[in-house]
Amino acid sequence: MIREAYPEARIGYFLHIPFPSFELFRLLPWREEILNGILGADVIGFHTYDYVRHFLSSVHRILGIETKHSMLTVNDRLVQVDAFPLGIDFDSFNNSIKVPAVKREINRIAKRADGKKIILSVDRLDYTKGIVERLEAYKLFLEKNQQYRGKVILVFIAVPTRTKVETYLNLTRRVNELIGNINGKYGSIDWQPIWYINRSVPYKTLMALYNMSDVALVTPIRDGMNLVAKEYLAAKSDLKGVLIISELAGVARELGEAIIVHPNDTMEIIEGIKTALAMPEKEQKEKNKIMRERLQRYDVMRWVEDFMDRLDQTKETQKSMFVKFTPDRKELLLNDYQKSKKRLIFLDYDGTLMPFKDKPSKVKPDDDILALIKQLSDSDRNEVVIISGRTRENLLKWLGGFPISFVAEHGVWLKEVDSDWEMIEAINNDWKDEILPILQLYVDRTPGSFIEEKEYSLVWHYRRVDSDFGVMRIRELIDDITNYVQTFNLDVLEGNKVIEVKNNGINKGRAAAQWINKVQPDFIFAAGDDWTDEDLFRALPDTAYSVKVGMSSTQAKFNVHSTEDIRHLLRELISRD
Numbered sequence: 001m002i003r004e005a006y007p008e009a010r011i012g013y014f015l016h017i018p019f020p021s022f023e024l025f026r027l028l029p030w031r032e033e034i035l036n037g038i039l040g041a042d043v044i045g046f047h048t049y050d051y052v053r054h055f056l057s058s059v060h061r062i063l064g065i066e067t068k069h070s071m072l073t074v075n076d077r078l079v080q081v082d083a084f085p086l087g088i089d090f091d092s093f094n095n096s097i098k099v100p101a102v103k104r105e106i107n108r109i110a111k112r113a114d115g116k117k118i119i120l121s122v123d124r125l126d127y128t129k130g131i132v133e134r135l136e137a138y139k140l141f142l143e144k145n146q147q148y149r150g151k152v153i154l155v156f157i158a159v160p161t162r163t164k165v166e167t168y169l170n171l172t173r174r175v176n177e178l179i180g181n182i183n184g185k186y187g188s189i190d191w192q193p194i195w196y197i198n199r200s201v202p203y204k205t206l207m208a209l210y211n212m213s214d215v216a217l218v219t220p221i222r223d224g225m226n227l228v229a230k231e232y233l234a235a236k237s238d239l240k241g242v243l244i245i246s247e248l249a250g251v252a253r254e255l256g257e258a259i260i261v262h263p264n265d266t267m268e269i270i271e272g273i274k275t276a277l278a279m280p281e282k283e284q285k286e287k288n289k290i291m292r293e294r295l296q297r298y299d300v301m302r303w304v305e306d307f308m309d310r311l312d313q314t315k316e317t318q319k320s321m322f323v324k325f326t327p328d329r330k331e332l333l334l335n336d337y338q339k340s341k342k343r344l345i346f347l348d349y350d351g352t353l354m355p356f357k358d359k360p361s362k363v364k365p366d367d368d369i370l371a372l373i374k375q376l377s378d379s380d381r382n383e384v385v386i387i388s389g390r391t392r393e394n395l396l397k398w399l400g401g402f403p404i405s406f407v408a409e410h411g412v413w414l415k416e417v418d419s420d421w422e423m424i425e426a427i428n429n430d431w432k433d434e435i436l437p438i439l440q441l442y443v444d445r446t447p448g449s450f451i452e453e454k455e456y457s458l459v460w461h462y463r464r465v466d467s468d469f470g471v472m473r474i475r476e477l478i479d480d481i482t483n484y485v486q487t488f489n490l491d492v493l494e495g496n497k498v499i500e501v502k503n504n505g506i507n508k509g510r511a512a513a514q515w516i517n518k519v520q521p522d523f524i525f526a527a528g529d530d531w532t533d534e535d536l537f538r539a540l541p542d543t544a545y546s547v548k549v550g551m552s553s554t555q556a557k558f559n560v561h562s563t564e565d566i567r568h569l570l571r572e573l574i575s576r577d
Helices: 031-038 049-063 090-094 100-113 131-144 166-186 203-212 227-235 266-278 281-297 300-321 327-339 367-378 392-399 432-445 467-487 508-519 531-539 563-575
Strands: 012-014 043-046 071-074 077-083 117-124 152-159 194-197 215-218 242-246 259-261 343-347 382-387 405-408 413-415 450-453 457-461 490-494 498-503 523-528 545-549 558-560
Touching: 012 300, 031 049, 043 049, 043 300, 049 077, 049 467, 077 300, 090 227, 090 281, 100 203, 117 131, 117 203, 117 227, 131 152, 131 166, 131 266, 152 203, 166 194, 203 227, 215 227, 215 266, 227 242, 227 281, 242 266, 242 281, 259 266, 327 523, 327 563, 343 508, 367 382, 367 563, 382 508, 392 405, 405 508, 432 450, 432 457, 432 467, 467 490, 467 498, 490 531, 508 523, 508 531, 523 531, 523 563, 531 545, 545 563, 558 563
Parallel strands: 012 043, 043 077, 117 152, 117 215, 152 194, 215 242, 242 259, 343 382, 343 523, 382 405, 523 545, 545 558
Antiparallel strands: 071 077, 405 413, 450 457, 457 498, 490 498
16 A cells, blocks of 8 residues: 555555465465555565565466566565564673663572572463463473472563453463462472462563573464574573473574474474473583574664665666666657667567467467557568577468568577578587487376477476476476486576476577677567566667566666566557558
């Protein structure tokens, strides 16, 4: 909504909680609205790469938007998606031990603890925090390890939240019952196994507990980051203490030296507590030193700067990557076309003149395109060249009735007006006998994919395959044919939901150069939509007008949104004849 109101706004969005996997997110009836809303931002941030991956997967599968290196294009904007692990004010926690009130609180708590080991648990009273599972693990720990009874205290701080919601009221009752049961079963006159604090605690108390606790037990079922783990380590200026962290908390990705446990694995939590309580001081200091240095380098200020710098960079990249036709630029194009005497017009077919469909055979030219090609070719000043990956049979069948030239199979075959087809050079296709069985295997393993065999190339289409599955298969396929590609000197082209294998050195740019040298035009216009057209754009002189269909990085001078934009542009050119 902000983007609609202020199209040029600089918008950053950061989500502090986990983004769910596609299988969960797809259940929402408003999934498209949520994704489209978030995609109004220029930079989208998450705590960990897992959340980035979940978000991009949902965008890809639900909206059909392709991603590349965590970047995607929405309308005419580049959007950057990345992980920015939230930091803390490290120095504040590190220096807390120097605060007089904190020192006094440490002395007060230490007297009450009377030399017992302290395990600290600090959370909101929320079902995502794994509180019940943690208490049950502690109960079983005391049952199985009698040697620790009377020698360890769990300081359990659970801050109430959403107190009017039934689910949370039930959780509170369950927690109260568990703590009462544990203290009643194992406690004694001089020892209470759990110190339960069901409220927020003052700064001095929390800092004192961070500083003096022997173990921090942080085992949420799911947590975006969990800053308690970072705060605990930052407060440990003496480097003593052990952190136990759930592998399902975002912070576990950063703090690999901690004891990592699964929050639903009771025995693993118990073993983690035993390991933590028995860990030698030297090992504690070695591990904590590494983690603390990491937290100090990437503190909360660095997090802010990193995010804002990325926002600035993304806005600059948007300006440099996508060049749209302003009224002045379009008028210059039209005037140059109008006054020129000898024009050369290169037009790709699929994705440029015609939108894509599931099957290539269905993409026959409609009446509008046929009329545009006729009007362009009727001008004596125009040399129109359809430069496509299509077979020569397809091109002649659909457009052979016009006085135009053709480039087929990305540059293998050339045909001038009123001439026969010629090969750009003598090439062979012996390699197809080796590659075709591999592609067929991938068709068998990938429902919805199919092979298109051309005279001098093979194409594997996966437009009807699940997006993520198709991308995975592409990487596998390229790996499997690498040796053959090197042996037979082949090129592998990745297009829009296709991969094409062909002879090396044969491309649209090389074919276009032949026409440019022969025609010697004073006006060149070229339009294409995918990576195969980049060779064409590179081969053009600086004076040429080149247009990429789609808002992605390109060697072309301009970008337009769609095939409809190209058609409109061709109509405007024709109107100047």
